[in-house]
Amino acid sequence: MLHGTITYGTMYAMDTYFWYAVTPAVNLTMVAGAITQAFVSLDRILDVMRNVPEVVEQPGAADLPDDVRGDLRLESVHFAYGPDKPLFDGLDLHLPAGKMTALVGHTGCGKTTVTSLLLRLWDVQDGRVTLDGHDVRDLTLRSLRRHTGVVPQEPVVFEGTVFENIAYADPDATLEQAEEAARAAQIHDFILTLPDGYQTWLGKEGSKLSVGQKQRIAIARAILRKPAVLILDEATSSLDSESEAALQAAMRTVLRDRTSVVVAHRLSTIVEADQIVAMDAGRVIEIGTHDELMEIEGGFYRHLYEELKGKQHAGEVEA
Numbered sequence: 593m594l595h596g597t598i599t600y601g602t603m604y605a606m607d608t609y610f611w612y613a614v615t616p617a618v619n620l621t622m623v624a625g626a627i628t629q630a631f632v633s634l635d636r637i638l639d640v641m642r643n644v645p646e647v648v649e650q651p652g653a654a655d656l657p658d659d660v661r662g663d664l665r666l667e668s669v670h671f672a673y674g675p676d677k678p679l680f681d682g683l684d685l686h687l688p689a690g691k692m693t694a695l696v697g698h699t700g701c702g703k704t705t706v707t708s709l710l711l712r713l714w715d716v717q718d719g720r721v722t723l724d725g726h727d728v729r730d731l732t733l734r735s736l737r738r739h740t741g742v743v744p745q746e747p748v749v750f751e752g753t754v755f756e757n758i759a760y761a762d763p764d765a766t767l768e769q770a771e772e773a774a775r776a777a778q779i780h781d782f783i784l785t786l787p788d789g790y791q792t793w794l795g796k797e798g799s800k801l802s803v804g805q806k807q808r809i810a811i812a813r814a815i816l817r818k819p820a821v822l823i824l825d826e827a828t829s830s831l832d833s834e835s836e837a838a839l840q841a842a843m844r845t846v847l848r849d850r851t852s853v854v855v856a857h858r859l860s861t862i863v864e865a866d867q868i869v870a871m872d873a874g875r876v877i878e879i880g881t882h883d884e885l886m887e888i889e890g891g892f893y894r895h896l897y898e899e900l901k902g903k904q905h906a907g908e909v910e911a
């Protein structure tokens with residue numbers, strides 16, 4: 593291991609941990625900031641891993657069968673981060689297989705925590721979280737990670753080539769497969785404009801990619817892995833309208849035919865969801881399609897939507 597760099601093989605070996613490393617649940621803002629500077633060192637990643645909450649695999653844990661449908665449920669979930677008042681106090685939520693669910697609500701209402709529980713980054717204190725009817729605590733962590741993918745809000749770009757950045761989770765991936773994924777993620781044309789195309793080294797350059805470009809690289813990564821469940825934390829930073837359109841198209845591709853959970857900040861994403869879950873202070877206030885929820889006179893979602901629309905109109909995408 594060369595000081596300050598990380599090899600392709602090591603990155604693959606750490607795949608299991610990568611999903612921890614990219615989740616906001618472990619309050620990674622600072623570390624992720626350092627990582628996106630592209631000076632990824634193993635020490636740094638290990639630091640990240642040491643901060644990871646202990647989720648223990650049970651003896652006798654089983655792998656998921658290969659034909660994962662991706663049906664997710666939170667059943668009477670009680671969850672607190674600390675000794676304070678619990679965030680979730682009997683939360684029930686069904687995320688149907690093959691459908692796209694958008695989680696919406698003000699900052700701090702619990703959207704990211706829902707996704708962290710689905711990925712079993714934390715264990716619930718009461719109730720259960722199930723994937724295809726299996727309590728996630730009865731599954732091997734490896735199997736759970738294998739069938740779930742995450743596109744984080746501020747995706748991490750590693751020091752390495754563009755190809756490695758897309759394909760690192762699958763050492764057998766060919767350049768063709770990476771290109772196909774990149775096309776679907778609407779980032780292929782951009783990659784071709786880089787000095788060495790797919791072989792362009794993303795070192796310090798990595799940090800020069802825009803958030804939208806990093807998200808599309810992360811989407812390409814996710815497409816290549818073909819997880820049954822995909823969790824996408826939408827970027828809140830404003831994108832130019834071209835990146836916005838490209839990202840939208842990329843998301844449409846990646847969300848098709850799989851269970852997806854989007855922490856949604858953009859109206860265009862929210863409106864397309866099969867199911868919108870409007871949350872406030874750890875509770876589900878309303879659930880339904882955009883049209884259904886807009887019909888509720890004085891409804892919570894309707895209010896949220898108008899608020900967001902006002903902001904986007906004013907040019908602030910942040911929710």
Ligand SMILES: Nc1ncnc2c1ncn2[C@@H]1O[C@H](COP(=O)(O)OP(=O)(O)O)[C@@H](O)[C@H]1O
Nearest residue numbers: 617619673679698699700701702703704705706
């Ligand atoms: N790792 C953590 N440790 C302690 N409290 C946390 C942690 N992550 C989130 N919280 C708290 O839990 C609540 C819900 O947070 P979160 O799920 O991130 O909301 P959202 O994604 O909707 O903004 C907030 O009050 C937040 O401060």
Ligand SMILES: [Mg+2]
Nearest residue numbers: 616703704855
């Ligand atoms: Mg969040």
